[in-house]
Structures are given as C-alpha cells and as structure tokens.
Amino acid sequence: MSDLKKSILVVEDEPTLSAILCEYFEHYGFHAQSLDDGALVVDFVKENMPDLIILDLMLPNRGGLDIYRDIRTFSHVPIMMATAKIEEIDRLIGLELGADDYICKPYSTREVVVRAKNILRRNDVSTLVEQKDLVINDLAMTVTYHQQVLTLTPAEFKILAFLFKNSGKIYSRDQLMNHIYNDQRVVADRAIDSHIKNLRKKMADVDPSTDCIRSVYGVGYKFDV
The missing domain is CATH 3.40.50.2300 (Response regulator)
Structure with missing residues (x-):
C-alpha cells in the first residue's frame, strides 16, 4: 500500500x-x-x-x-x-x-x-492491458472497448480481465468461479454462464461483430486473441 x-x-x-x-x-x-x-x-x-x-x-x-x-x-x-x-x-x-x-x-x-x-x-496492483481495442485497468477497475467505457459488475470485470490476460487458454466454470469467489462460497455453476452472456451482450452493444469470448464445448471458456 x-x-x-x-x-x-x-x-x-x-x-x-x-x-x-x-x-x-x-x-x-x-x-x-x-x-x-x-x-x-x-x-x-x-x-x-x-x-x-x-x-x-x-x-x-x-x-x-x-x-x-x-x-x-x-x-x-x-x-x-x-x-x-x-x-x-x-x-x-x-x-x-x-x-x-x-x-x-x-x-x-x-x-x-x-x-x-x-x-x-x-x-493496489495497477495493471493496464491493451489489445484488440480493449483496455483493462485493474487499479481503476475500468474497461474501455473501442474507446467506450463498459459498465460491468465486479464479477463480470474479474472474468473479462482474467480471460483477457490469459488469452488463448481455456478455463472451466470451476476455475473461473474459484478466481472470482476466492472465499470458498458455494455458487451455482451456471452463474458463470450468466456473467459470460452479459459480457458478450455489453461488448456486442459496442461492436456487433464481437466474438472474442469463445465457448469450448464441454470444457469452458477462452478469450481469442
């Protein structure tokens, strides 16, 4: 600090x-x-x-x-x-x-x-990552896409930032839940699907051609570079 x-x-x-x-x-x-x-x-x-x-x-x-x-x-x-x-x-x-x-x-x-x-x-871990017209600022907890600020919930922000920084890697729902909820709480696994759906919609509202968060059938999700 x-x-x-x-x-x-x-x-x-x-x-x-x-x-x-x-x-x-x-x-x-x-x-x-x-x-x-x-x-x-x-x-x-x-x-x-x-x-x-x-x-x-x-x-x-x-x-x-x-x-x-x-x-x-x-x-x-x-x-x-x-x-x-x-x-x-x-x-x-x-x-x-x-x-x-x-x-x-x-x-x-x-x-x-x-x-x-x-x-x-x-x-306090300040990280600014930029790629594919997407800018993520960990310190400010802000996401800018095509120069427009996305209004995300804390859970949506954590998912997007995690997948974005680990582009190309596939993560299961359990892995994503463990990253977001690190206090061992019990959350329905479909909660991740709901967060991903909301993320896709918010990004598509800015750019309808958006298809960077991919579902890998039977495995999980990944961010495509």
Whole structure:
C-alpha cells in the first residue's frame, strides 16, 4: 500500500461497534470515517470516494442492499457487506450482487481489518492491458472497448480481465468461479454462464461483430486473441 492513508467508510448504526472498528482501522494506519444513517451514504460516497466501505445491511432510513446497488451505478469501490445472520449471507450470494466480501456479526474486528487490507492490496496492483481495442485497468477497475467505457459488475470485470490476460487458454466454470469467489462460497455453476452472456451482450452493444469470448464445448471458456 502507498504512503497515502487509505480511507475507510464504516456504515454501521451500532455506535460502540462503529467506534471500535474505526479505532482499529486508525490504529493500523487507515483514515476511518463512519455513518449511521443509510440515507446519507450514497451522497457521502460520491463526494468523498472512500477506498473501501464496510456496509451493514440493516440501517435506519435506507437498507444496505439499496445503497449497494446505487453505489455500483457509479463506482467499483470495494464493499464488505455485514449482517447479523449467516442465512442473509447465503441469500446475498444467491443474488449474485458481486460484493467483495461478506462478514457476519459478531465478527472479529482484527479479522475485518485484515480482510480489508487484503482486498486493498489486491486492488493496489495497477495493471493496464491493451489489445484488440480493449483496455483493462485493474487499479481503476475500468474497461474501455473501442474507446467506450463498459459498465460491468465486479464479477463480470474479474472474468473479462482474467480471460483477457490469459488469452488463448481455456478455463472451466470451476476455475473461473474459484478466481472470482476466492472465499470458498458455494455458487451455482451456471452463474458463470450468466456473467459470460452479459459480457458478450455489453461488448456486442459496442461492436456487433464481437466474438472474442469463445465457448469450448464441454470444457469452458477462452478469450481469442
């Protein structure tokens, strides 16, 4: 991580928990801020652009799911979603929201900080790859195709970036799932097919002749150079 302090936004309406979490982040060299009102979050993120968000699901005035969806319309900032129910995490995964991590209360504050550091460390690996009118920027999590920015979900971005950087190699659904979901969560294998279908459509909207993500029958997918 750079010498510049990374900013963490803790969205949590339990004041004691929020204060402890912010204190831990500050202790480990981060700049931490907190909000306890769901209605304030989206505007705050637009104005301050934090490097990572800890987002509780149950908030006054506006729920975490609605906040998450709104943020994803303008930012790929890493988001760790927090809930008091393990069953809620299963439901979130089923919705394929694409959050960077999920944590269940009561959680270890130290573990949250470690997991946040790991997410930020991955995002700090700045890579700009360009080929076939496609430009992928890992640091900014942006994809430009024929000079047009593609609006992708985090899962779609990870799949495209991975296949693109490993052009010509064939990867099974399981391999792609392991790359996207590295926390051992259980996800339906057809989720990859759905992400690929969405990627193809978004690229075809820019260039109808696009045919670079190929299906290899009975094996998986590859990016054609």
